[in-house]
Amino acid sequence: MEDKEPTFGKGKVCYIEIPANDITQSANFFSKVFNWSIRSDNQGNISFDDGVGEVSGIWVKDRNPMTEAGLLISIMVDDAKATVLEIEENGGK
Template sequence: MQSKEPTLGNGKICYLQIPAADIKKSADFYKAAFGWNIRHRTDGVTAFDDGVGEVSGAWVLNRPPSTTVGVLTYIMVDDIHATIELILANGGAIVQPIGGDAPEVTARFSDPYGNVFGVYQQGE
């Protein structure tokens, strides 16, 4: 990943807290499936930067997973089919296959703790 400063601006989504039961397992999952940069902050928190260095966040304990769709965050991917293989190989599950939001190329998955996110591929 190229090192750069994130875009700053009013209204930008910039930080996510993702519930986890096992932070290392969750960090390993997102690194393997999406190439996220994993960091260990000086306060002891395991944090991440997304694949393009624009959104950061951390995993949090003692919070229930987001298992139902309310606000749904989508992660952009280059190859949705390859990403689904990585999700499955690293402990995630597909909860809505490709085609559920047609004509958009999306799928929904749950991470190892049960949090539901979407994946989105621009065109196909």
């Protein structure tokens, strides 16, 4: 991914906190399947930038993963069938 400035716009989603029981496993999954860039800070927090440099975020342990329907975030892919196979190959369901 080339370095570029993100686009700005009122209402644009730009930051996400993802609850995870195993942050390293989750980070590796999103990196492999969706080409997210993973980084960590000097306090051990693991963060990400999406595959196109528009959205960033962090994995957190202080919140439980959702067990009921709630906010739904979609990740754009160019080939849904191939991505589903890649998700399954990397432990996703």
